[in-house]
Amino acid sequence: MEKKFIEVWEDTVSLQDLLIAMFISLLLGLGGYLIAPARPPLPLIFSLIGTVIAFIVNSVLFKQKRKFQIQEME
Amino acid sequence: MDFMLLIQLILAAVAGAVVYTLIGVAPGTDETAVLAPVTLAIVLAGVNPMVVLCFFMSAIVAKKLTDSIPVAVAGIPGGVMAAPMVEHAVQLKALGLADSSIRKMASGSVIGTLVAVPLSLLLARALIPLGPVISKHAGIIFFFGAIFLALMAKEKIISLISILPFGILIIALRHFYWGIGVVPRERTPFISFFLAITIGPMIYNLLEVAVSSKRREMERAEGKLIELAPDQPVTGRVPNPFKILNSQERVSSILGSILGTATFFMSPVGMTIFIGEIFSSRIKDTAKKAAVAISTMDAITNATYIAGVLIPLIALGVPLSPMALGPANPLFNAPPVLTLENNLHHILSFANISFATIVGALIALAITYPITIKYSRPICLFVFRRIPHESLLAMFFTLVMILAFMDAGLVGMIGVILLAMVAGMINRWGVNYGVQFMILYAAPWMINTFFAR
Numbered sequence: 001m002e003k004k005f006i007e008v009w010e011d012t013v014s015l016q017d018l019l020i021a022m023f024i025s026l027l028l029g030l031g032g033y034l035i036a037p038a039r040p041p042l043p044l045i046f047s048l049i050g051t052v053i054a055f056i057v058n059s060v061l062f063k064q065k066r067k068f069q070i071q072e073m074e
Numbered sequence: 075m076d077f078m079l080l081i082q083l084i085l086a087a088v089a090g091a092v093v094y095t096l097i098g099v100a101p102g103t104d105e106t107a108v109l110a111p112v113t114l115a116i117v118l119a120g121v122n123p124m125v126v127l128c129f130f131m132s133a134i135v136a137k138k139l140t141d142s143i144p145v146a147v148a149g150i151p152g153g154v155m156a157a158p159m160v161e162h163a164v165q166l167k168a169l170g171l172a173d174s175s176i177r178k179m180a181s182g183s184v185i186g187t188l189v190a191v192p193l194s195l196l197l198a199r200a201l202i203p204l205g206p207v208i209s210k211h212a213g214i215i216f217f218f219g220a221i222f223l224a225l226m227a228k229e230k231i232i233s234l235i236s237i238l239p240f241g242i243l244i245i246a247l248r249h250f251y252w253g254i255g256v257v258p259r260e261r262t263p264f265i266s267f268f269l270a271i272t273i274g275p276m277i278y279n280l281l282e283v284a285v286s287s288k289r290r291e292m293e294r295a296e297g298k299l300i301e302l303a304p305d306q307p308v309t310g311r312v313p314n315p316f317k318i319l320n321s322q323e324r325v326s327s328i329l330g331s332i333l334g335t336a337t338f339f340m341s342p343v344g345m346t347i348f349i350g351e352i353f354s355s356r357i358k359d360t361a362k363k364a365a366v367a368i369s370t371m372d373a374i375t376n377a378t379y380i381a382g383v384l385i386p387l388i389a390l391g392v393p394l395s396p397m398a399l400g401p402a403n404p405l406f407n408a409p410p411v412l413t414l415e416n417n418l419h420h421i422l423s424f425a426n427i428s429f430a431t432i433v434g435a436l437i438a439l440a441i442t443y444p445i446t447i448k449y450s451r452p453i454c455l456f457v458f459r460r461i462p463h464e465s466l467l468a469m470f471f472t473l474v475m476i477l478a479f480m481d482a483g484l485v486g487m488i489g490v491i492l493l494a495m496v497a498g499m500i501n502r503w504g505v506n507y508g509v510q511f512m513i514l515y516a517a518p519w520m521i522n523t524f525f526a527r
Contacts, residue, residue, distance in 0.1 A: 003293035011463040012298045018464045025468035041119040058465035065297035
């Protein structure tokens, strides 16, 4: 069988999805930092907002890779 | 009390409770890795110290309540601190008692919090005279702290061997940043070093994907199998947390919390296993034994956590507990906003700290306890089904990169990866967070005393 997932940090991910997710996250996070007015703490706040948006985008864009099974009663 | 401040405290507590109720459920979310970067960002964003503390207390109480949910429902720890409970919770799940085990753990959590908050405040007051002595000799104390934690660790020898080389790596990188001029001499870069240790195990694991032989070992044909306990919906009113436990479970939870508070300077995971097994080992019946173990352990984790933050914060002003070195570290040291000479210990009075803590803890209990009892299964399913692991990994990675960029620019982002490689590797070998953070604090004293000319 083709092995299409990898297990990282206790859960399974697809390598391609992970790389795209990291790219989107870094883009919005660091992008927020760079477009913010250079008055601390604004750059940090902008990049935090960017990171949260990226988290939501990634969660909508990618499907989780877990498999569920309801346990039988013993 | 300023009315606006009170509103801010309440909002911070609600935000902390809601966010960490969800994060607590997500599998593999290490407390240090998910709490420290967020707290650090909030401190650096210039939020009022009382509001930060209130957020933090609410977040840990909520996270400790919910990280036991996936343990009970799926046998997967929602955090490092929930790991000791897995074995017992899996036994209860196999007996079809998953919902009873959630209630018992939640109840243990509530008891642990309610015992630890007042007890820690009292103990901290008693230790206040020690504060000035300890902070005056902080360097040498951190050094002996590193040796002490190394000797308490499972892997004693490699932990001891790591102290000097890891200390040298930290100081070398600092001097490199100063040398090439990315950080001015008068500022000591700290945040990126702290984050590198925090996120080390995760980065190390991510980098292993780039090693072809390692990647083959990590490849899976199917997604991680999550075995869920059968659905047993909770109906009616939310039960009183004090009536869920029988008298034996209640007594051992309370005693466990007291011991956990008194041993605030020890490793929380270590104490949880140690005390929890003492209370449960004499019981023969499997189900009874498991129930005592999980309720007591959940109480102890809460107590060691709360005491580990409050006692050093109130009495000492330097992070001298694994908890204060780890997740709560940004409350002690987040330059340029907070430093070891000017942190929450110095800025806030005893009354301020107590008030922010109590507001945070009570709001988290009031929000998260009923949710945990009534909606544990839907929350667990929501997180498992809707939150891909990719977006969690990407978010924490980005958070670290941004903060590293702020600390030391582009080269700081590479520096974090370098340090995380080493920190992650020695972490894998058994040099735990406590030892590594002690080395981070002890490094300047060590290098000056032993090697500088």
